[in-house]
Structure formats: C-alpha cells, structure tokens
Amino acid sequence: MAEERTLPKFDYSTVKISKEESLIYYEDMVLGRLFEDKCAEMYYRGRMFGFVHLYNGQEAVSSGIVKSLRPDQDYVCSTYRDHVHALSSGVPAKEVMAELFGKVTGCSKGRGGSMHMFSEPHKLLGGYAFVAEGIPVATGTAYQSMYRKKALGEDFDQVTVCFFGDGASNNGQFFECLNMAALWKLPILYVVENNKWAIGMAHERATSQPEIYKKASVFNMEGYEVDGMDLLAVRDVAQKAIARARAGEGPTLIEALTYRFRGHSLADPDELRDPTEKEFWNARDPIKKFATYLTEHNIVSQSELDTIDKKVQQDIEEAVEFAEASPEPDKSELYRYIFAED
C-alpha cells in the first residue's frame, strides 16, 4: 500500500452556508448513500442486473459539485458509476430505480440500465460505460454554451460538469479535451474522482504523475486538489470554478481525493485493497463529517438530520415500490428510439 497523500487543508473560517442550503446538501448525500445501499440489496435479490457500480463514500463530490449548479440548466456528465450523479442532478429516485429494474418508467425508458442513466429535462448527459468517453461529449456541450454566447450573441452562461475517475485520466481523450477546453476557454469543470483505484489497478501503478490536478498546468488551465470527503471543501472549490466558467474565464480541473467504500462493482469481490487503507478512508465518511460540522456549529440539530434520514429512506422505499409496480417496456416498442422521429 502506498503512503496516503496528504489531504489538502481547508480553511473553514471562510465558510458561509445557510441552514436551508445545508439541508439540501445533506439530504442529497444521504439520498445517494441510502439509494446505493438499496441497490445492493435489490441486486442481490435479483431485481437489477448487469454491472452495477455503487458510489458509497464519494457522495461529497457529487453533492458538493452538482448541488452548486443551477438545476435543469447546467449539464452534468457521468460514467458508469452514475446513479448518484443522476440523483444530484434532480432525476427522481423512482426514475433511477425503475431504470435499474429495466422498467419503461425509468429515466432511459428501460433501454439504458445502471450504466446509462440519461435525462434531458435534468440536463444529465448520461452515464457512459466506456472509460473516458463522456469527456469529449461534455466538452461538446460546453462548446455549445460558448457558441451560444460568442457565435450567436446570446446572454448565456451555462456550465458543464464532467465527472470521471483516476483511471480515465490516463486516457488520451482526457488530454485531448483539456487542451481544447483550455484553448477555447470552455465553461466546464473536469472533476476527477480520484478514488485511488481503477478496478484492481492502483492509481500510482497506472500513472507517472499521481497528482492529477497538476496535469492542468501544461494546458495553461487552473487545477485544484480538494478533500473529496469534505462537502464544504468540495462546494467551495466548485463554486469558485463555476463562477470562473460563467464569467468566461475558462475550464477548471478539480481532483477530488476520495474513496469508494464498496468494491468496483457489485460483482467485484474487493480482495485487493488493504484493510488499513479501507479503515483510513472509512474514518473519513463524508456524511458523518458534514453532519458533525452542522451540529457542532449549531446550524442544524441532530433531530432535524434524523428527520431527513427517515424521509429519504421513505422516498427510497417508494422508489422501489414504483419500480416494482411499473410495467416492462412494451415488446412492440423494441424498435422505438432508434431514430429521432420515434
């Protein structure tokens, strides 16, 4: 096991967060966590199929970034580990669950599955199953935003966020797109969720420069590392990068140091990762950390948080009921959605 990287220090004295806002972030993280726990349960009960990649442990990244965007206006692009990015983007839990069940009420009408959550109304560009292939697509929506502003002269300050993993950051599409985004000052945040592993490939065995955020510098781009287990730190770096993007100041590379609490997918026995490594990161549970901050600073009481936990659990139960009760796609519609006209 390689020595843990020193997590960057965050200056809490600068934090300004209202109670209302805190609850939005907190609820989103809890939703992400409990939703994924439910997925594991449903997967083992044979309700969902295929490769299912859970997000446990990384919630502060999705919530801290996506909940700092303008809902239904800014684009979010994900990978195969996409359930929680979809939830943070505002796709209702029942639509995500129904998609996992392969039902027609799912956000991709049962055609996509776990790795292909899409929702145009929520500006979710999709879950992409091939490593790194979402990066160019997200770069394209960012180009579109810049085009609206500069070629069409519209008053338009939409931003795109593109999530991907440490493994993806060794793929050529990452470098190609960083170059273009910096070159054309595109309004985009590239968010690397460095969870230290690409399935069984330890990050430091796959890259010559493990500090991914430094790779921005060669493209004349801003790059930051952030403690991905700290919602407030993520939110802070996100807000700054989003503001820069909206102001036309260009892209930002954000490396969030995080960890997945479960195996790569539900099919992964997770035998490679060292128990001491897991303990190190488990002790940094982002939900507990944020809850502690909120109660210690008397922003929210524990009982208010408990109420949220219960409500979210209830929402998830309803999502499962909805998914169970939903119909399968109609066989007569097998050929639907191949072309734009249908």
Place this chain on the structure above:
Amino acid sequence: MAETLMFNALRQAIDEEMAKDDKVFVLGEDVGQYGGSYKVTKGLYEKYGEFRVLDTPIAENSFTGMAVGAAMSGLRPIIEGMNMGFLLLAFNQIANNAGMMRYTSGGNYKIPTVIRGPGGVGRQLGAEHSQRLEAYFQAVPGLKIVACSTAYNAKGLLKSAIRDDNPVLFFEHVLLYNHKENLPDYEYTLPLNKAEIVRQGKDVTILTYSRMRHHCTQALKQIEKDGYDPEIIDLISLKPLDMETIGESIRKTHRVIIVEECMKTGGIGAELTASIKYQLFDELDGPVVRLSSQDIPTPYNGTLERLTIVQPEQIVEAVSKIMNNQI
C-alpha cells in the same frame, strides 16, 4: 443552371444550410483557415467566423465526441473527417455515442450530426488512406449511411443530411470531387433513403454506389454494343437499403450484379445479397453476382491497386456472362 464541381456543390450545401440555421456549424482538421483538405469549406471561415467553422486539433475521437455533445444540447454539427479513414479513431464515438445513444437514452436525446468527408480508394494513396468505412459502420444501429456520387446529388443529399435529426455518415469520394454538372438555380434537396435510377433497362439490374457508379456508366457503351439493356441503380442510401426501388427493378430483370468498392467480406454487397435473397428469392434467375474489391489492404502500387478494385471491363464481362447463363 451553372456548371459546378462536386466540392463546390458540397460547399454550397453547407453554406446554404449555415446561412439558414445558425445552429449548424462545421468542425474538423483544417476546415477553417485552410478551407478543408479538399476545399469543401473554403471561404466559410471568413464568412461565418471561427466558432462556426472550427479548426480542431488532430484529436478525432475527442472532437467527434464533442460534436455529439453539441448535438445533444441543440447544435447541428457537421464533422469533417479530413479523410474518412481517420475516423477509425472515432469509432467509439460514432458507434456508441452518435449511433446508439438515442436508443440507450430511451429517447432522451437526439443527435443531429453529419459526419462527412472523403472516402474510398483514391490514386495510390496506400492502404490506410483507401478505406471504405461504410462497410465497417453498417452494423451500427441508429446511423444512416449515405454515399453521394455526382455534383447534383451531393448537394441535395448533403442538405437533407444536415436537416436530418439523426446522425448521418456521409461519404464523398476522393476521386469525385471534380465531378462537374449543371446544377439548378433553385433550391433543392434529395431524400436520404431513395436509390437513384441512373439508367433504365430490362435485362439485368446493376446495383452500385459512389465512384463505382461511374465505372458502371463507363462500361455501359460496351454493354450496349454487346446488345444488352442494363438497369443501373445507384444505391445512395447504404443504410437503410432502398429495397423498394431495388425490388421493383429485380422483378423486371430477374438478374443482379452488385458493383462495389468495398471489400467483399462483410461489405455492403454482402448485406445487399442477403436481403435480396431473402426478399426476392423467387424473382431471381440465378445467383446474385458480387463484383467487389479484393479482400486485401489496398496496395500502393498502381497496377496492383487497379487489380484490387473493380474495373469497367469486369462489369462488361459479368453482364455478358449473366446474360448467357454462364454464372
């Protein structure tokens, strides 16, 4: 009526559509300041500016993926493959993203994109620059595949492709850019899914596309001299195949020769043959004849290259054989 070269016809199509719809933009290598490797976008950069005629780095998979993202979010990109063969680097973006995403997303997104550029076997360009990607891409669901062959159809088809809400792979041919024709002064478009009857006849149906259409018309004089009356059909749409037009012809001639530039194995003709045999088996007087390129990387050597692709003499010979029941 104005005599127009094919590359200019293509440019007119792009220019007219860009003027009409400010969501249409072109991207690719050297499409802007340089005017395109075959001059299809010449002058458009000056007219529409750097954002609407975007010079990209040499990063095929990424700029193709970018175009998909731009299309998903409301723009209508035209990707130029400097040579269509380079888009092998973008196979993933074309297949997984452009082709299949509408379906995978359950109809959430449409991807109005044209992917166009020079394809086919040129003059001694070597194997890598002599690709026939239509064969590789035909299996991808959600893609429309079109091959233009004259200045007239190039313009009308490209305009339709740009207006289509689906990803369209649009093949031009390196050796046809200087094809010259009088084009109408009025605006016109052509349907993407309709084959073109190049010559009506009753003896044998010759199915062809792209440059091979011209090999067929070159062979025509001799075929006529030999006393035969072939019907020549330019497929135009390589996917889906216009089986209606094809069927009508075969019900008349009962004989089929396919003349294609792609390789025989897994080519357009292979799919066409299967469809004809399945749908029109009882109409056939004999086997469907396939004249295709050899199953080899296109050799650089001029003589070998000539041997690799179908020549007009072979078409003459095939017609004579099929008419004399020698096939």
